[in-house]
Amino acid sequence: MWRLWRKIRKTGRVAEPAPARPAGPLTSVAARLGGSVQIRHVDAGSCNGCEVEIGSAFGPVHDAERYGARLVASPRHADALLVTGAVTRNMVEPLRRTYDAVPGPKLVVAVGDCARDCGVFKGAYGVVGSVGDVLPVEVSVPGCPPTPEAITAALRGITGR
Amino acid sequence: MSPAGLSFVAALVGLGLAAVAGFALPGAARPAVVGALSAVSGCAALVAGVGALAGQAWSVSLPGVLPLSGLVFAIDPLGGMFVAVTGGVVAAAAVYGVGYTGHGLSGRLPQSVFPVFAAAMLLVPAAATVGALLVCWELMAVASLLLVVTEHRERPEVASAGRWYAVMTHLGFAAILAGLMLFAAAAPGDSFAALRAAAPGMTPGSRTVVFVLVLAGFASKAGIVPLHAWLPRAHPEAPSHVSALMSAAMVNLGIYGIIRVGFDLLGGGARGWWIAVLAVGAVSALYGILQAAVATDLKRLLAHSTTENMGLVLVGVGAAGIFATSGERVLAGLALVAALLHTVNHAAFKTLLFLAAGSVLRATGSRDLDALGGLRARMPATTLLFGVGALAASALPPGTAFVSEWLLLQALVHGLPASGAVTAIAMPLSVAVVALTAGLAVVTFVKAFGTGFLARPRSEAAARAAESPRGMVAGMVLAAGACGVLALAPTVVVSALGRATAIGRLAADPISGNAVTVRLGGVAGALSPLMLAVALLAGVIVVLGALRLLASRRARREARLWDCGAGPPTPRMEYTATSFAEPVQRVFDNVLRPEQDVEVTHADESRYLVAAIEYRRAVPDRVERRLYVPVLTALRAWGRAARGLADGSVHRYLGYGFGAVTVLLIVLAVTR
Amino acid sequence: MNVVTPVAQVLVVAGGSPLLVGVMRQVRARLEGRAGPGVGQPWRDLRKLLRKEPITPRGTSEVFRLAPLVLAATTLVAAAASPFLATTSALDPIADLFAVVAVLTLGAVVLALAGLDTGTAFGGMGASREMTITALVEPTLLMATFALSVRVGSTNLGAITTATLHDPGRVLSPVSLLAVVALAVAVIAETGRLPVDNPSTHLELTMVHEAMILEYAGPDLALVEWASAMRLTVFLGLLATLFAPFGIAVTASPSALALAAAAFALKVTVLGVALAVAEVFLAKLRLFRVPELLAGSFLLGLLAVAASFFLA
Numbered sequence A: 001m002w003r004l005w006r007k008i009r010k011t012g013r014v015a016e017p018a019p020a021r022p023a024g025p026l027t028s029v030a031a032r033l034g035g036s037v038q039i040r041h042v043d044a045g046s047c048n049g050c051e052v053e054i055g056s057a058f059g060p061v062h063d064a065e066r067y068g069a070r071l072v073a074s075p076r077h078a079d080a081l082l083v084t085g086a087v088t089r090n091m092v093e094p095l096r097r098t099y100d101a102v103p104g105p106k107l108v109v110a111v112g113d114c115a116r117d118c119g120v121f122k123g124a125y126g127v128v129g130s131v132g133d134v135l136p137v138e139v140s141v142p143g144c145p146p147t148p149e150a151i152t153a154a155l156r157g158i159t160g161r
Numbered sequence B: 001m002s003p004a005g006l007s008f009v010a011a012l013v014g015l016g017l018a019a020v021a022g023f024a025l026p027g028a029a030r031p032a033v034v035g036a037l038s039a040v041s042g043c044a045a046l047v048a049g050v051g052a053l054a055g056q057a058w059s060v061s062l063p064g065v066l067p068l069s070g071l072v073f074a075i076d077p078l079g080g081m082f083v084a085v086t087g088g089v090v091a092a093a094a095v096y097g098v099g100y101t102g103h104g105l106s107g108r109l110p111q112s113v114f115p116v117f118a119a120a121m122l123l124v125p126a127a128a129t130v131g132a133l134l135v136c137w138e139l140m141a142v143a144s145l146l147l148v149v150t151e152h153r154e155r156p157e158v159a160s161a162g163r164w165y166a167v168m169t170h171l172g173f174a175a176i177l178a179g180l181m182l183f184a185a186a187a188p189g190d191s192f193a194a195l196r197a198a199a200p201g202m203t204p205g206s207r208t209v210v211f212v213l214v215l216a217g218f219a220s221k222a223g224i225v226p227l228h229a230w231l232p233r234a235h236p237e238a239p240s241h242v243s244a245l246m247s248a249a250m251v252n253l254g255i256y257g258i259i260r261v262g263f264d265l266l267g268g269g270a271r272g273w274w275i276a277v278l279a280v281g282a283v284s285a286l287y288g289i290l291q292a293a294v295a296t297d298l299k300r301l302l303a304h305s306t307t308e309n310m311g312l313v314l315v316g317v318g319a320a321g322i323f324a325t326s327g328e329r330v331l332a333g334l335a336l337v338a339a340l341l342h343t344v345n346h347a348a349f350k351t352l353l354f355l356a357a358g359s360v361l362r363a364t365g366s367r368d369l370d371a372l373g374g375l376r377a378r379m380p381a382t383t384l385l386f387g388v389g390a391l392a393a394s395a396l397p398p399g400t401a402f403v404s405e406w407l408l409l410q411a412l413v414h415g416l417p418a419s420g421a422v423t424a425i426a427m428p429l430s431v432a433v434v435a436l437t438a439g440l441a442v443v444t445f446v447k448a449f450g451t452g453f454l455a456r457p458r459s460e461a462a463a464r465a466a467e468s469p470r471g472m473v474a475g476m477v478l479a480a481g482a483c484g485v486l487a488l489a490p491t492v493v494v495s496a497l498g499r500a501t502a503i504g505r506l507a508a509d510p511i512s513g514n515a516v517t518v519r520l521g522g523v524a525g526a527l528s529p530l531m532l533a534v535a536l537l538a539g540v541i542v543v544l545g546a547l548r549l550l551a552s553r554r555a556r557r558e559a560r561l562w563d564c565g566a567g568p569p570t571p572r573m574e575y576t577a578t579s580f581a582e583p584v585q586r587v588f589d590n591v592l593r594p595e596q597d598v599e600v601t602h603a604d605e606s607r608y609l610v611a612a613i614e615y616r617r618a619v620p621d622r623v624e625r626r627l628y629v630p631v632l633t634a635l636r637a638w639g640r641a642a643r644g645l646a647d648g649s650v651h652r653y654l655g656y657g658f659g660a661v662t663v664l665l666i667v668l669a670v671t672r
Numbered sequence C: 001m002n003v004v005t006p007v008a009q010v011l012v013v014a015g016g017s018p019l020l021v022g023v024m025r026q027v028r029a030r031l032e033g034r035a036g037p038g039v040g041q042p043w044r045d046l047r048k049l050l051r052k053e054p055i056t057p058r059g060t061s062e063v064f065r066l067a068p069l070v071l072a073a074t075t076l077v078a079a080a081a082s083p084f085l086a087t088t089s090a091l092d093p094i095a096d097l098f099a100v101v102a103v104l105t106l107g108a109v110v111l112a113l114a115g116l117d118t119g120t121a122f123g124g125m126g127a128s129r130e131m132t133i134t135a136l137v138e139p140t141l142l143m144a145t146f147a148l149s150v151r152v153g154s155t156n157l158g159a160i161t162t163a164t165l166h167d168p169g170r171v172l173s174p175v176s177l178l179a180v181v182a183l184a185v186a187v188i189a190e191t192g193r194l195p196v197d198n199p200s201t202h203l204e205l206t207m208v209h210e211a212m213i214l215e216y217a218g219p220d221l222a223l224v225e226w227a228s229a230m231r232l233t234v235f236l237g238l239l240a241t242l243f244a245p246f247g248i249a250v251t252a253s254p255s256a257l258a259l260a261a262a263a264f265a266l267k268v269t270v271l272g273v274a275l276a277v278a279e280v281f282l283a284k285l286r287l288f289r290v291p292e293l294l295a296g297s298f299l300l301g302l303l304a305v306a307a308s309f310f311l312a
C-alpha cells in the first residue's frame, strides 16, 4: 500500500493538457445531450486495432472521460454507439438490435476506416458493408487505426467540451 | 352470559351445524354451505376473542361429560387472544374454501372434518381443566390428520407426510399428557385454578420436569427445532386452506400452551427454563429461515418460514421469562407483547401466503418455484396479494412483521443490563439471530415473489395459468386486510395484547400510544408505522412530481429485452429459485450441507466431447439426518430382533409365558 | 411541528449527493493520474438522462416501472427522518435507527425485484447477489446500532445524537470505536463500494448493483442513479451524525440550519473523499469472500456490545 502511494506521488498527473476544443457547431442530437455522453462500444467485425486505440483514448494520458464521455455496460444506458470494423454478416442483426436498444436521442460514431468504408476488407465474402450501410452514422473517425487523439477529438465534438 | 360467551357458543354451534351439513348435504351444495357457516362462525369466534381481550370473562362447566372432574371451559384475555386469531384465520380460510374445491376437496370427509378441526382449535385455548385441554388437543390432532391425508390417493407423499404427522403429534401428546398428569397429581383437582394454587408447593425439581415435558409437547406442535420434522411435510401436503389453518392457527396453540403452563399455571419458574426456551427459539428461527431460503417448493418454503416465525415468538417468550424471573416486569411484559403481536401478525400473513400458494397450485398444478414465474400477467390479483403477504413476512416497512420484530428488538436491546452476565450474553446473540433471520427472510420472500410471480413463465403450466374464482380471492383479501390493519395501526391490537400479558408476574399494559404511534412504557422507544407508510407514500408522490417537472415528456417506447444482440433470452436463461438462493446456500454450506452431484457423459467418439451433463442437488434436513434417522434405524433394528423371537412355534411361546411367570414370582418374592 | 428540518435535509441530500459522487470520482481520477470530468459531471449525466426517452422492455411489469420511484422514495424518507441537520424534527417517531435501516433495505429489495422482473440472466444474478449481501449486512448494521443505543437507552437517532452532543468524550470510547468500524464496513457493503462491489465496472460477471439496472434507460435510470447517490450520502451522513454530530442545529432557526448544512456537507465530503482514496488501494473481493468480511465486522459489533456492558 505504501509503495502504491509512493508511486501515485511520483507519477503525479499523466493526463496531457487538453488541446483546444475542435471548432464547429454541435449537431442537434449532440446539443441535446448537454455535455454528457455515455458510450456503448460495438465491435462489428474489427481487427481489434481500433479497440486498442479506443482503450488508450480512455486511458489516463488522453483521458476522454474528462470531456464528459464515459463507456457503459448496457446500450440502455448509452447515448452513442462507438462502432468499429466493417459490419460482418453475423453482426448485422446484433448491431441493429443494439441500436434499437439505445433510448433516443442517440447517435452512432464509426471509428476507423473499416467502419467508414470497409477499408481493407472491402468486398470480402463475410462483410455486408460499412456501418453507414446499416445505421445512420453521425460522426466518423478516419484512420487505420485512428489515433487516440482523433478519437478523443471526435468525442469532444459530441460532448461539446 | 357475557356477549363474548354468547358469540363463542354461537361459533361452536355454527361449526357443529357446518360439520353436519358437510356430512348430510349433497355434493354440489356442500362447499358453499359449509364455507358460509364456518366463515360466520369464525367471525363470531373473532368477536368472542376480542370481547375476552376487552375483559369480558366467560366460563361454563359441564360436570357430567367426563368422569372425575368433568369439563370446564373459560376464556380469559390470554385465551381470548388465541380464540380471536383462530377465528380470524378460520373465517378467511372458510371463505376461500368455498371456491377451492378441486381434487375431491368437496367430498364428505374433508367438508365435515374442516369445521370440527376449527372448533377443536377454538376449544383448546378455552379449556380450563387438564382433561378438557387434552381432549380438545387430541380432537384437533385427529381432525387435522384426517384433513392432511385428504389427497392421499393422488400423491404418495401425502401418505408419508400423514404417517410422520400422526407419529409425532402423538408423541407430543404423550409428553403433554405425562407432564400435565404429573402436575395434576400434585394438585387437589385438574382444574387450572387448582393447578395454579398447587404450583408453589411443588418441589423445583418436579416443576422443572413438568415444564420440560410440556415444553417438548407444545414445541413440537409449534414446529420448533428439533421437533419440527413433521411440519415441512404435513403443512405443504394438506389442501392449501387447511395448510393455512395449520400454519397460522394450530401452531399458535403450541405457543399458547407454553405461555399458559409456564407463566400462568407454574407461575414463572426458574430462569434456566426460559434460557432454554430462548435458545430453542433462536435455533428454530435461524434453522427455519435457512431451510426456507434454499427451498424451492413454495408451500414447503412457507412451512419452514412457520418454524422460523414460531422460533422468533419463542425468543420473545423466553426473553419475557428471563426478565420476569429477574424481576424486570416492564421488560417482561414488553417482550411478551412482542411475542404475542408476532403471533397475531404471523397468523395474518401466513394465512394470506398459504391461500395465495393454493391459488397458484390450483392454477398451475405446481408448487415448484423453478417451474413457475410470470404469473403476474395471468393472475394479477393473486400476485398482488402474495406480494402484500411477502412484504408483511419480510420485516420491512410498511409490512406487518416489521412492527412486531421492532418491538422484539426493543425488548432485547433494553434488556441487556437486566440481569447481569446472563442477559449480557444472551441478548446480543438474540439480537444477532433476529437480525440475521430478518435478513434471510428478505432473501426468502424476494425469491418466492420474484421467481414465482415476476419474470417470465418457466413452464407451460405457468404460462397457461388463470386467475382464481372470486371466492378464493375474497378469502385472500380478508387476510390481506388484516395484514394491512396490523401493519398500519398496530396500536389497536397492541393495547389489547397488553391485557393478555397480565398473567403471572408480568406487568399489564407495557405499551401505550395513540392511534398513530407505538410508545413503550418504562423504556424509551416510540415508532409510528402509519407515519412511516405515509412518509413513503409522500416520498413517491414527491418523486413523481419531480419527474413530471424535470423529465422529458417523450412517450414510453417498448423495446425488446436487451439480449446482447443475440436471439431473445429464453426462459431457460432466467435465474430460477435454486440459482437465486445459491449464494446463500454457499455461504451457509457448513450448516446446510447440500448434496450435489455432477455427472458428465462423454460422447462416444471422443472423451473431449461432452454429450450430457447432469446436475443434481438436494438440501437435506440435517437435524433430521442426525437425530431422527439414527432413532428410526435403531427402532427398526429392534423390531427385527423382536421378530426373531416370534418364529411361530407354539412351544416357544409357552416357554416365554412360563419364563415370564417365573421371573415375576422371583421378583415378587425378593421385593416382599 | 418542525417540518423545516426534514425539508431542508431532503433538499441538501437530493441536491448534494450527485456532487458527492462527482467529488469522489474526481478524487479517484486525480489519484489515477487523470484530469477527471469535473465535480458537476454526475449532475450533467442526470440532466441528460432525464431528457431521454423512457423505455419499457417487453415482458416487464409495473414492478419494473415503479421500482425506481419507490427506491427514490425510500432514500428520501431516510434522508428526511435522520437527524442530519437538527436533533428535533417532525419525523421523530420514525427516526428510529431500526426503522431507517429497514426503509433503506426496502429500497434494495424493490430494485432486486425489478431485476428479477426483467427475466434476464443478469437481472436475476444481480438481484441474487444483492440480496445475499443485504441479508448478511443486516446483522452487522443492527449490532452496531445496538452498541450505540445501549449507552443511551434508546434506538432513536435523535436521542443518540443528542447524547453524543452532550458528552463528546464518548466518541473516543472503545465501544464507539469498535462500532464505527463495524458500521463502516456495513455501509460500504450496503452502498456497493469497493471491496464489496465495483461501482464503475463494465464486466457483467463481477457486477452486483449494475447488473440489476442493466435494463433501465432514460428518466428511470436517472432516478436509480440519483437514488444510489442519495443512499451513499445518507449512509455516510448516518456514520458522520452518529459519531461526530458536531455542528448540528439544536434549534430550528435558519442560521443554525445553514451552519448545520455546511457542517454536514463538510463531514460527508471528508468521509466520501476518504472512501474514494481507500478504493484506489483496494481490489474487489470475490463474492464468496464478502461474507468473511461481513462476519468480521459483525464480530466487531458484538465486541462493541459486550464492551458497552462490561465497561459501563
Ligand code: SF4
Residues within 6 Å of the ligand: A045, A046, A047, A048, A049, A050, A084, A085, A086, A111, A112, A113, A114, A115, A119, A120, A143, A144, A145, A146
Ligand atoms: S480500421 Fe484498421 S485497425 Fe480499425 S478495425 Fe479496420 S483494419 Fe483494424
